[in-house]
Amino acid sequence: MSQILPKRTEDFAAWYNELVKRAGLAENSPVRGCMIIKPYGFAIWEKMQAILDQAFKATGHANAYFPMLIPKSYLSREADHIEGFAKECAVVTHYRLKKASDGQGVVVDPEARLEEELIIRPTSETIIWHTYKNWIQSYRDLPLLINQWSNIVRWEMRPRLFLRTAEVLWQEGHTAHATRVEAEQEVLQMLNIYDEFARSYMAVPLLKGIKTEHERFAGAEATYTIEALMQDGKALQAGTSHFLGQKFAQAFDVTFANQAGQLDHVWGTSWGVTTRLIGALIMTHSDDEGLVLPPRLAPIQVVIIPIYKSETEQKLVVQQAIILQEALKAQGVAVKLDDRDMYKPGWKFAEYELKGVPLRMAIGPKDLVNHTVELARRDTKEKITISVDNMVAVIQALLTDIQNYLYQRAVAFRESHTTSVGTYEAFKTVIAQKGGFVLAHWDGTTETEKKIQVETKATIRCIPLDASPEQGTCIYSGKPSQQRVVFAQAY
Amino acid sequence: MSQILPKRTEDFAAWYNELVKRAGLAENSPVRGCMIIKPYGFAIWEKMQAILDQAFKATGHANAYFPMLIPKSYLSREADHIEGFAKECAVVTHYRLKKASDGQGVVVDPEARLEEELIIRPTSETIIWHTYKNWIQSYRDLPLLINQWSNIVRWEMRPRLFLRTAEVLWQEGHTAHATRVEAEQEVLQMLNIYDEFARSYMAVPLLKGIKTEHERFAGAEATYTIEALMQDGKALQAGTSHFLGQKFAQAFDVTFANQAGQLDHVWGTSWGVTTRLIGALIMTHSDDEGLVLPPRLAPIQVVIIPIYKSETEQKLVVQQAIILQEALKAQGVAVKLDDRDMYKPGWKFAEYELKGVPLRMAIGPKDLVNHTVELARRDTKEKITISVDNMVAVIQALLTDIQNYLYQRAVAFRESHTTSVGTYEAFKTVIAQKGGFVLAHWDGTTETEKKIQVETKATIRCIPLDASPEQGTCIYSGKPSQQRVVFAQAY
Numbered sequence: 001m002s003q004i005l006p007k008r009t010e011d012f013a014a015w016y017n018e019l020v021k022r023a024g025l026a027e028n029s030p031v032r033g034c035m036i037i038k039p040y041g042f043a044i045w046e047k048m049q050a051i052l053d054q055a056f057k058a059t060g061h062a063n064a065y066f067p068m069l070i071p072k073s074y075l076s077r078e079a080d081h082i083e084g085f086a087k088e089c090a091v092v093t094h095y096r097l098k099k100a101s102d103g104q105g106v107v108v109d110p111e112a113r114l115e116e117e118l119i120i121r122p123t124s125e126t127i128i129w130h131t132y133k134n135w136i137q138s139y140r141d142l143p144l145l146i147n148q149w150s151n152i153v154r155w156e157m158r159p160r161l162f163l164r165t166a167e168v169l170w171q172e173g174h175t176a177h178a179t180r181v182e183a184e185q186e187v188l189q190m191l192n193i194y195d196e197f198a199r200s201y202m203a204v205p206l207l208k209g210i211k212t213e214h215e216r217f218a219g220a221e222a223t224y225t226i227e228a229l230m231q232d233g234k235a236l237q238a239g240t241s242h243f244l245g246q247k248f249a250q251a252f253d254v255t256f257a258n259q260a261g262q263l264d265h266v267w268g269t270s271w272g273v274t275t276r277l278i279g280a281l282i283m284t285h286s287d288d289e290g291l292v293l294p295p296r297l298a299p300i301q302v303v304i305i306p307i308y309k310s311e312t313e314q315k316l317v318v319q320q321a322i323i324l325q326e327a328l329k330a331q332g333v334a335v336k337l338d339d340r341d342m343y344k345p346g347w348k349f350a351e352y353e354l355k356g357v358p359l360r361m362a363i364g365p366k367d368l369v370n371h372t373v374e375l376a377r378r379d380t381k382e383k384i385t386i387s388v389d390n391m392v393a394v395i396q397a398l399l400t401d402i403q404n405y406l407y408q409r410a411v412a413f414r415e416s417h418t419t420s421v422g423t424y425e426a427f428k429t430v431i432a433q434k435g436g437f438v439l440a441h442w443d444g445t446t447e448t449e450k451k452i453q454v455e456t457k458a459t460i461r462c463i464p465l466d467a468s469p470e471q472g473t474c475i476y477s478g479k480p481s482q483q484r485v486v487f488a489q490a491y
Numbered sequence: 492m493s494q495i496l497p498k499r500t501e502d503f504a505a506w507y508n509e510l511v512k513r514a515g516l517a518e519n520s521p522v523r524g525c526m527i528i529k530p531y532g533f534a535i536w537e538k539m540q541a542i543l544d545q546a547f548k549a550t551g552h553a554n555a556y557f558p559m560l561i562p563k564s565y566l567s568r569e570a571d572h573i574e575g576f577a578k579e580c581a582v583v584t585h586y587r588l589k590k591a592s593d594g595q596g597v598v599v600d601p602e603a604r605l606e607e608e609l610i611i612r613p614t615s616e617t618i619i620w621h622t623y624k625n626w627i628q629s630y631r632d633l634p635l636l637i638n639q640w641s642n643i644v645r646w647e648m649r650p651r652l653f654l655r656t657a658e659v660l661w662q663e664g665h666t667a668h669a670t671r672v673e674a675e676q677e678v679l680q681m682l683n684i685y686d687e688f689a690r691s692y693m694a695v696p697l698l699k700g701i702k703t704e705h706e707r708f709a710g711a712e713a714t715y716t717i718e719a720l721m722q723d724g725k726a727l728q729a730g731t732s733h734f735l736g737q738k739f740a741q742a743f744d745v746t747f748a749n750q751a752g753q754l755d756h757v758w759g760t761s762w763g764v765t766t767r768l769i770g771a772l773i774m775t776h777s778d779d780e781g782l783v784l785p786p787r788l789a790p791i792q793v794v795i796i797p798i799y800k801s802e803t804e805q806k807l808v809v810q811q812a813i814i815l816q817e818a819l820k821a822q823g824v825a826v827k828l829d830d831r832d833m834y835k836p837g838w839k840f841a842e843y844e845l846k847g848v849p850l851r852m853a854i855g856p857k858d859l860v861n862h863t864v865e866l867a868r869r870d871t872k873e874k875i876t877i878s879v880d881n882m883v884a885v886i887q888a889l890l891t892d893i894q895n896y897l898y899q900r901a902v903a904f905r906e907s908h909t910t911s912v913g914t915y916e917a918f919k920t921v922i923a924q925k926g927g928f929v930l931a932h933w934d935g936t937t938e939t940e941k942k943i944q945v946e947t948k949a950t951i952r953c954i955p956l957d958a959s960p961e962q963g964t965c966i967y968s969g970k971p972s973q974q975r976v977v978f979a980q981a982y
Contacts, residue, residue: 011533029618030565034558039637042555064533067525068611068642069581069656072588083651086588086597090560092611093584093599095646097563097577104566106577108608117599118522120559120583120611127520131527140833146530151559155586167558342631387588394866457962486627 005275012232013160015285020161023291023355025278033159033166037275040355041162043299044278045169049149051201052273055193061145062174066127068150069118074126078251081125083173084218088155090120101294120153125219125244125270128174129252136176138257143186144176162279163236163491170274176249176266178258183267184243189435190271191224191241198238202277203294204228204284205414207486209254209462211287214446220270221245227461227486229414230283233435233487235461238280244268284410285379291356292379294406295399301396303336303357305348307364314341321363324373324391331392333397333399345432353378358402359395379405395437420484424475431458437488441481443474452476458487496567503723504651511652514782514846516769519802524650524657526566528766531846532653534790535769537875540691541762543662546684552636552664552818558616559641560609564615569742572616575709579646581611581657598766611644616710616735616761619665620743627667627757629748630646634677635667653770654727654982661765667740667757669749674758675734681734681762682715689729692899694785695719695775696905697729698928700953708761714735714744718952718977720905721774726952726979729771735759736765770982776870776902782847783870786890792825793886794848796839798855805832812854815864815882822883824890844869848888849893858943870896911975915966918978928979932972934965943967949978 005022006014020026025041037045053063069092076082096112099105123129128146149171156166159411173190177183189207198204211223220242228236235262249255249265256266285292292365295301318339328335336357339349345362352360360376367373371393376383379402386394417436421427430438442448442460453459463485472481495506496513511517517531523827528536544554560583567573570854589601590596602928619637625627627635640662647657662727668674682699689695711733719727740746740756747757776783786792795812799805820824827848829839836853843851851867864882867874870893877885884912908927912918921929933939933951944950963972 029558030562030621031558031560034560036558037556039553039555043553045556046554062530062534063537064530065521065536065660067522067527069522069644069658071521072599073596075588082597086590088584089588090583091585091588091599092525092581094582095580095583097566097580099577099611105564106573108563108582119588130521153560159640167560169556358733439782 001198005288006289008231013254016279017161018355019282019286019290022436024148025282025291025293026161028161028283031166031363035159035161035165035167037169038255040299041278044281044293044297045275047297047299048197048201049171051458052197053147053149053196056147056171056173057278059145059189059193060143061175063148064146065148065150066124066131068121068125070121070124070127071332072117072119072253074130076118077126078219078248080247081188081219081251085122085154090123090153090155092118092120101366102352104257112163121150121269121321122152122154123272124148124150124152124172124176125248126252129248129254129268132174132176132266133252133254136254136256139178139259142176142178142256142266143182145173146175147171147173159482160279162275162282165275168274169278170272173270175269176254177268178264178266180245180267183245183269187222187224187243187267187271188243190269192237194226194239194241194271194273196226198226198277198280199407201294201296202281202284203403203410204238204280205407205461207485208466209464210460211240212446212449212460212485214449215460217242217270219244219247224465227437227488228280229417229437229488230280231413232283233417233489234282235437235490236280237461237490238277239271239273241271244270246260253452261285274453285406286356290354290407293358294355295358295403298356298358299334300336300352300355300357301399302336302359302361303348303352304327304335304337304346304361304363305345305352306337307362313365316368319369322362327392328395331393331396333392359398361395377402378407400420421475422472427458427475428456431456431487431489435489437461437486439484439486440475441472441483442485443477443479444483445477448474448476452487457489461476461488461490496779499722504752506779507770508652510773510777510781516773516782517652519652522612522657522707524647525565526650526652526658530883531790535772535784536766537767538788538790539688539692540662540791541947543684543688544638545641546688547638547662547664550636550680550684551634551636552666552890555637556639556641557615561610561612561615561618563610565621566610568617568708571738572710572742579601581644581646583609585610589719598834602962613640613643613645614761614763615639615641615643615663616665616739617743619757620739620745621665622664623757624743627745627747630669630750633667633747633757634673636664636677636720637666638662638664651770651982653766653773656766659765659767661834662762664761665793666760667745668760669747669757670737671758672735674760675780676811677760678713678715678732678734678762681760682717682730683729685717685732685762685764685937688940689717689719689768689771690898692785692787693772694770694787694901695729695896696902698953699953699957700955700977701836702731702953703937703940703951703976705940706951708733708756710735710738711761712738715956716953718979719771719775720908720928721771721977721982722904723774724908724980725930726981727767727771727950728981729775730764732762733760735761776897781845781868783897784847784849786849786894789849790825790849791843791846791848792890793819793827793850793852794839794843795826795828795852795854796836796843797828797830798836804856806884807859808854808856811859818883820887822887824883824886832847838881850889852886870900890977897949905938912966918949918966919947920961922947922978922980927953928977930975931966932961932963933976934970934972936968939952939965939967939975943978948980950981952977952979952981978982
């Protein structure tokens with residue numbers, strides 16, 4: 001680990017990209033915009049999946065699987081939806097290759113052209129609502145609460161690992177309800193599940209709010225969002241939950257008979273988070289030495305590194321390390337003993353620092369004599385020597401402490417990077433120099449929103465849910481405004 | 492549930508298809524060959540995934556994720572591989588749609604043609620071995636033990652739910668090793684994991700063997716298979732494990748420095764099972780009344796159905812049902828209480844029979860007085876009345892018993908449908924009239940294998956691993972043979 005990462009203050013983007021690769025999280029693939037998620041990165045995703053999946057099921061949702069390929073014509077069924085998604089589709093036009101006539105490689109067989117082209121799903125509303133038409137007849141079939149874990153493709157011209165990729169792993173919930181109120185409750189329930197997950201597991205505080213019309217999901221009546229703030233002062237949309245109204249039900253003719261026997265269109269929602277969450281995790285907590293992971297999502301929570309010179313020392317130290325490893329395992333701690341002799345302790349220290357393992361335990365010959373181990377925290381770099389007698393309890397307490405510390409640090413960063421401004425001049429200065437969330441009055445028009453974006457690259461991240469009404473005037477147009485909205489430059 | 496399923500003896504294919512749909516496992520989608528896996532079917536797949544994933548991790552494998560889109564040229568790198576897979580590829584040629592000039596819907600934007608077409612992975616050897624080239628430099632990097640859960644596409648002209656679909660959910664393991672012996676051990680280890688899974692969880696006995704050259708995976712040096720026998724006497728290939736030799740390492744130039752510092756190509760394996768396992772599960776155990784599920788894979792192991800007439804009875808019976816449900820849950824039994832008032836008990840009985848729930852518990856007013864419940868087994872249809880006092884223990888014992896019974900019944904069926912023949916006449920008669928596995932001598936040539944297939948539709952399922960050498964003559968050519976192989980008509 002002789003190479004040093006770029007510094008965050010010097011080149012945040014380069015730091016991020018190098019960190020993702022060198023910590024073994026992901027790398028680029030030969031297909032532009034498609035990434036390879038390496039085992040260490042995928043282990044984080046698996047933890048996220050397990051926790052979210054449990055939360056979805058606890059609230060009555062079941063998983064299912066709908067086809068990845070969607071007939072082109074389906075996308076056109078909902079007018080706004082096609083506007084939003086046609087631009088970035090991967091299109092399957094043929095179903096066979098054949099040998100090239102010059103014998104070199106293979107070519108597309110022109111005889112195997114599909115009658116109707118197929119789209120790789122950019123999201124699954126169309127195929128799912130087409131299916132729901134047959135699944136829903138009566139109020140007895142509602143609510144229909146389905147989730148799927150899947151891959152989607154949205155063509156990306158400026159891809160970045162985890163943050164913006166052509167192929168994305170995600171979950172997409174798609175629900176149908178008998179009433180508007182119930183659908184609206186579902187939308188907020190799922191937003192709150194994401195928020196709670198981010199806070200409790202990712203140690204990332206989120207801002208909950210509603211998207212403006214301009215930033216709304218193509219086909220939704222309202223899009224709710226959770227917005228995180230990264231260390232470089234840019235916002236990151238971490239997930240969305242959409243109230244679809246009856247739009248998809250109308251587009252795909254999904255009706256139900258209510259208890260009085262009357263036919264009505266059902267009310268829909270959809271909601272999703274992606275592997276982008278891993279990008280948010282990295283950019284919230286990590287430092288110039290590498291990744292910093294909150295213990296509740298760390299694939300390895302504690303790494304044990306034996307220190308020795310002679311073979312005799314090695315044998316005794318590793319023996320003790322195995323005993324401690326087993327004691328931790330028995331209490332559910334994700335512990336790894338790295339007893340590989342081909343790497344030196346110093347190399348291992350740097351390696352697990354880069355990989356963001358929350359706690360490092362070193363054991364040497366002196367520790368055997370003193371009945372101690374040395375612990376080093378990844379977040380604060382503090383080192384302490386503790387007795388092996390209460391080792392497990394101390395480690396469990398430290399892991400909790402690290403989890404809390406990371407969250408508090410992120411909250412403090414966000415607070416110190418949230419600024420209220422009263423004028424457009426002040427707005428521009430804060431966006432350009434300090435970054436972060438900027439609370440300002442806005443006149444509610446897409447026109448103003450777009451102009452501000454063109455001039456400052458800042459977008460309205462959301463109209464926050466918890467804001468109090470406040471009379472004011474739009475920083476750009478001077479027109480009246482009833483509430484501050486949150487601006488930021490964003491990923 | 493007034494409609495009755497087709498009878499297995501009258502039309503096995505129709506029975507299967509209707510059962511899959513009516514039990515809520517899966518249905519066809521608007522895209523030919525792509526199926527929708529419904530929540531109940533997907534819940535079975537999730538159980539399979541969880542068990543297999545744990546077995547893979549327990550043997551040192553880690554999950555990762557490689558892109559779904561593969562550059563067309565990659566498929567040509569390994570000569571046999573392209574022969575096997577070019578015929579059935581979904582080809583992405585464009586990355587954008589645009590509005591049709593007549594304003595009706597969308598068309599493919601001819602400006603957005605890809606320079607090189609992309610293939611939706613039919614399997615991932617090519618993209619993975621391309622990546623391994625950078626991951627492997629030295630013996631320290633080996634073995635590399637990776638698995639991925641993913642979707643693949645192989646165009647299918649005659650699709651059938653679960654058994655043969657264009658899009659398939661599966662897992663694919665891809666490993667690299669320093670030595671031939673180690674790779675060969677890996678191939679067998681994974682075959683044994685599949686075998687153990689099928690026996691212990693699916694209650695399906697498997698025949699383990701090697702595929703003939705003709706049936707080998709395109710690009711493998713040897714393909715090992717697990718073959719199951721369905722109730723209609725047809726075989727079903729349930730999974731495969733491939734020894735790739737150094738073929739992909741050579742095609743993608745993946746070398747490593749051994750401990751002596753010499754460069755050599757690594758040795759590879761790949762292995763996979765798909766949602767087809769669900770097809771095998773259904774066709775092994777189910778009957779004319781519907782699905783029969785082994786308890787260890789059943790999403791619901793016990794369903795409780797309250798019986799009542801008056802509202803007072805309803806209240807008391809449901810109260811007791813909830814107590815019993817909680818007692819079962821506490822012991823890890825997957826129990827569902829169906830207390831919906833809008834369906835009658837008889838309807839529910841038929842519904843859960845169709846859905847293959849292993850045990851049904853009915854509780855009525857008399858049971859409250861007698862301190863009893865009535866249990867009905869799905870497999871044997873036996874009913875017993877038991878005391879609530881030892882209800883949990885009895886149910887746990889019954890679930891174990893059902894699991895074992897299903898396995899033993901499947902073993903007995905396979906034994907009674909495995910026939911040794913000495914002549915081609917006898918062979919043809921057995922294949923045409925009785926079906927099942929037919930053990931016969933074969934001269935080892937693809938020519939004979941193909942002729943037998945054309946004449947009888949039977950293929951060589953495998954050269955069994957556990958067979959003893961036996962001198963004989965090929966039933967078709969009369970040439971000498973050292974071992975019987977297993978023929979069958981197959982899915």
